[in-house]
Amino acid sequence: MIYITQFIFIKPGKEEVFHQFEELAIPLMKKYNGRLIYRLRPGTDSFVVTEEEQPYEIHFVSFASENDLESFMGDEDRLKFMHLKEESIKWTLLVKGEKM
Structure with missing residues (x-):
């Protein structure tokens, strides 16, 4: 099992595009x-x-x-909307x- 923590930083005003x-992507x-x-x-106070x-x-x-992760990253449907990312x-x- 692989675990990933991803900290995501958005361009100002592009929150809706990110959503x-x-x-x-998430359902895939x-x-x-x-x-x-x-x-x-998290809010600033967090x-x-x-x-x-x-x-x-x-x-x-x-x-x-790791193979599942790589397959997800290379998914053809996901790659079609990478421009949004x-x-x-x-x-x-x-x-x-x-996990330890």
């Missing part, structure tokens, strides 16, 4: 044994300490295997790990 991307995860365990949109920009959303997801997301920080 469109998520509405299309199940096709590849993926689960969205947590989807957080941060105790921060030395960098605060993320718009934080996702915690799992996939049964590119238009809306400034940058992401992706942390991969395993």
Whole structure:
């Protein structure tokens, strides 16, 4: 099992475009044994300490295997709407790990 924490930073004013991307991408995860365990949109008051920009959303997801994750990332349907991701997301920080 692979776990991924993704910190997502949105371009100003592109929140709705990002939501469109998520509405299309998130349901595809199940096709590849993926689960969205947590989807957080923390407010400014949620941060105790921060030395960098605060993320718009934080996702915690799992996939049964690295192969499932790679298959999801290369899904033809997902690739058709990647322009929405590119238009809306400034940058992401992706942390991969395993349950201990």
